[in-house]
Amino acid sequence: MSRVMTLAGREWRSFFLSPVGYIILAIWALMTGVFFISRSFDQGQPASLRAVFELGMWMLLFVCPAISMRAISEERRMGTFELLMTSPISETGVVLGKFLAVMGFLVVMFLPTAVPIVALEWFGQPDYGELACGYLGLMLAGAAYLSSGLLASSLTNSQVVAFLLTMFFWVALAMTARLLPGVLPAPWPNVAFAADPDPRLRDFAIGLIDTSNVIYFVSLTVFFLLATVGSLASRRWR
Amino acid sequence: MADRPDMIVARGLTKRFGKRLVVDALNFAIPSGRVVGFLGPNGAGKSTIIRMIAGFHTPSAGTVEVAGFDVTRHPQAAQARLGYLPESAPSYTEMRVGEFLKFRAKMFGVERAKRKRNIDLAVKRCWLEEVVKRPIGQLSKGFRQRVGLAAALVHQPPVLILDEPTVGLDPTQILEFRGLLRELASTHTILLSTHILPEVEVTCDQIIMIARGRIRAQGTLAELTTAIDRENRYVIETDAPKAVQVVREMKGVREVDSQSIDGAWRRLTIRPNPNAGDLRESLAAAMTQANCSFRELHQQKPSLEHMFIQMIAEAEVDAPPSATPSRGVAA
Numbered sequence: 001m002s003r004v005m006t007l008a009g010r011e012w013r014s015f016f017l018s019p020v021g022y023i024i025l026a027i028w029a030l031m032t033g034v035f036f037i038s039r040s041f042d043q044g045q046p047a048s049l050r051a052v053f054e055l056g057m058w059m060l061l062f063v064c065p066a067i068s069m070r071a072i073s074e075e076r077r078m079g080t081f082e083l084l085m086t087s088p089i090s091e092t093g094v095v096l097g098k099f100l101a102v103m104g105f106l107v108v109m110f111l112p113t114a115v116p117i118v119a120l121e122w123f124g125q126p127d128y129g130e131l132a133c134g135y136l137g138l139m140l141a142g143a144a145y146l147s148s149g150l151l152a153s154s155l156t157n158s159q160v161v162a163f164l165l166t167m168f169f170w171v172a173l174a175m176t177a178r179l180l181p182g183v184l185p186a187p188w189p190n191v192a193f194a195a196d197p198d199p200r201l202r203d204f205a206i207g208l209i210d211t212s213n214v215i216y217f218v219s220l221t222v223f224f225l226l227a228t229v230g231s232l233a234s235r236r237w238r
Numbered sequence: 239m240a241d242r243p244d245m246i247v248a249r250g251l252t253k254r255f256g257k258r259l260v261v262d263a264l265n266f267a268i269p270s271g272r273v274v275g276f277l278g279p280n281g282a283g284k285s286t287i288i289r290m291i292a293g294f295h296t297p298s299a300g301t302v303e304v305a306g307f308d309v310t311r312h313p314q315a316a317q318a319r320l321g322y323l324p325e326s327a328p329s330y331t332e333m334r335v336g337e338f339l340k341f342r343a344k345m346f347g348v349e350r351a352k353r354k355r356n357i358d359l360a361v362k363r364c365w366l367e368e369v370v371k372r373p374i375g376q377l378s379k380g381f382r383q384r385v386g387l388a389a390a391l392v393h394q395p396p397v398l399i400l401d402e403p404t405v406g407l408d409p410t411q412i413l414e415f416r417g418l419l420r421e422l423a424s425t426h427t428i429l430l431s432t433h434i435l436p437e438v439e440v441t442c443d444q445i446i447m448i449a450r451g452r453i454r455a456q457g458t459l460a461e462l463t464t465a466i467d468r469e470n471r472y473v474i475e476t477d478a479p480k481a482v483q484v485v486r487e488m489k490g491v492r493e494v495d496s497q498s499i500d501g502a503w504r505r506l507t508i509r510p511n512p513n514a515g516d517l518r519e520s521l522a523a524a525m526t527q528a529n530c531s532f533r534e535l536h537q538q539k540p541s542l543e544h545m546f547i548q549m550i551a552e553a554e555v556d557a558p559p560s561a562t563p564s565r566g567v568a569a
Contacts, residue, residue: 002344002347003344003345003347006341006344006345007345010330010333010341014330014332014333017332017333018332078328078330078331079324079326079328080328080329080330082289082292082294082324082328083322083324083328083329083389085293085294086289086292086293086294086317086320086322086324087317087342087345087346088313088314088315088317088318088345088346088347089314089345090313090314235294235295236294236295236296237296
C-alpha cells in the first residue's frame, strides 16, 4: 500500500510541474466562476451552486479527459512504463496509484469553488446539505470519467488519442439518450436513458441522493479500473 | 572457490509473439558475483530475454528465476531483488535527480532509515553530486544514463541488469564506468547487454552469445576463444628466402602465405592443421635450425569480433527458428 501512495504522490505532484495542470485548474476556475456570476449571483436567486453543479457534467467532460490523458500514455511514450512495470508493484497497485493521483487533482481543482460558497454565506443562507450532495455528485461523476480516461490512456501512447477517446465515449452516451431513442427498437431507448450520466448528475445538483445514481457511477468506475488493470496486464502476453 | 548460488536461472525460457518465435528454449545459469555479457546482433532477442527476467514480459514456456524467486509466480519478490536499467535509460524528466532517486527507493521499499544513505551512495557512485538538484530534463544524455544507473542501484539489489549502459558516455566516463562495474561485481551479479565487443572483453567474466533467439555460445572469454582455436594463425617476419620452404615442410602446417613487406623482409602467415596444438616452439626451432633469421613470431588468436561475426553467419545458415511460417498449409 505504501508503494501505491508513493506512486500516487509522484503522479499528483507531476501535475504541478507541468503547464497542463495549471491550465486545467485555470479553465475550471474560470468556467465555474462565470457560471456562478451569470446564473446564481443575483438578487432573488437561491443561495446555491445548483447552476454550477448542473453544468458540472459538461464541464467535467472536457476537464477530466485532460487530467487522465497523460497518466499511462506518457509513461509509454517516455519509456518509463518499463521501469514502472518492473517495479515490485502489481498492475492493480499501479492503477490504484494513478487513480488516487487523478482524484487528488480533482479535489484540488474543486477548491476554488469555495470562493462562491463564501459569497453565498455572505449574502444569504446556503443549504450545506445540498452543496455537499452536489460535490458528491461531481466526485462520483469525476471518478467515472477519470477511470475511463485511465483506460483510454493505457490503450495508446498518444495523449491526444486518450483525450478524444474518453470524451467521445461520454458524449456518445449523452447524445444517444437525446437523439436516438425515437429510432431504436424496444428495450434500447430505456437502456440509452439509463446510460446517460447527465440526468443523474442533475439529481445530485438538487440535493437528491438516489442509490441507483450512486451505483451507476461507482460500478462504471470499478469496471473501468478493472479494465485498465487488464489492459496493463495484457502487455505480458503481447 | 566456494560454490556460488545461481542468481539468474533460465530453464527452457521461450517467448512467442503471435506465431513468431523470438526466444527459443533458453537454458542458462548465472552464478552470484559474476559479470556476464549478453552479446548478440540487433533483433537477436536480447531485450525480450531481459524483459522476461525483469518480469515485464511473461514467458510463453519455461521459467526464469531471480535470486531464487520464480519471476512469473512471485514477481514482486523477484523484482525487489533486481536493479534494471532499460535501454535508453528512461526517467521522469520533470523530476529532479534527487527526487527521482528517492521515488525509486520508496517504490522498492527501502526503509526510511536507509534511504538517505542509499541515495547518497548511488549519487556518489554514478558521479551525480553536481546535478542532484537539477531537473532530469535539463541534463545531457550522459548524465541521464548515469541517473538511470543510479536508479537501478538505489535499492542495492543483489542482481543488476544493464541494457546498453555505456551508450552516451564519453571515453573517460566509459573507463570510469568499467571501474564502477568491477567495484559492483564484488557485491552484485551483473548481466550486461551490449554489442560493443571490446567492452565485453574488458568487463565480463562470462559471455552468452545469442542470435535468432538461441544461445550460440557461452563460457568464459578464454573458453570461447579456444573453442575456435582452429582459426589460430602464426605470423613470422623473416628475411630468409628459404623460410617459406622450411615452414611448409613442417609437421602440423597446412598452408603458408608469404607477403613481402619492406626490402628483403617477408611476412609469413601460417595456417596450422586442426588439432596441431601450439606450434610456436617448433616453428622457432625449425627456423633456427635452418639458419633463417626472423624478427617476429607470434600466434594470432581469433578476436571476439571474429567469433561474433562467424556466429551470426552460422546462425543464418541454421534453420532459423522464426522462418517456419505456418501459412500456406491450406493451399
